[in-house]
Amino acid sequence: MEIVVSNKASRPLYEQIATQIKTAIMSGELKAGEPIPSVRALAKSLHISILTVQKAYSTLQEDGFIETTAGKGCYVSAQNxxxxxxxxxxxxxxxxxxxxxxxxxxxxxxxxxxxxxxxxxxxxx
Missing domain, CATH: 1.10.287 (Helix Hairpins)
Known part of the structure; x- marks a missing residue:
């Protein structure tokens, strides 16, 4: 899964990230139970703030797309x-x-x- 963000886009970075992950889940590119990059790893690869990625992940979790397990990371939710x-x-x-x-x-x-x-x-x- 490749995520691309742009500072020039009208939507905030966290929304761009959340939308791309949702699309990957809905298209079947990301399957239930599959891990997604850690907050730190994604922030580093995109050269953006950890807080921005955390906000995207929080949105995805609230919407039921991902689940977070302390110490183990974030995974695609089964009911998404x-x-x-x-x-x-x-x-x-x-x-x-x-x-x-x-x-x-x-x-x-x-x-x-x-x-x-x-x-x-x-x-x-």
Missing amino acids: QDFYLEEQQKKIEERFSEAIEIARASGISFDKLIELLTILYEEDD
Whole structure:
């Protein structure tokens, strides 16, 4: 797993790290139970503060992607994929609710909304 961060990006470094590790987990590049680099090792390899990596790891742990065992290090959590998919579904539901509210206020029909969603969804295929 290679992590690349940029000071020029609009997102904070810790978010860049957390996102890349989440992506590696979700894609199957990192498997459940597999160790991830120590905070010190990753900070050293990226030439950034240990505190920045610690914040990224804390975020990943809070989100259920990694588990930390004192004295042994950090490992990919076993339940991460289901948890992540549930979180993503909640985000989609929130955005759908907003879109439905706008559609209703604008008089856009359900069929038109479905048609628009279908076009947008299939656009990247």
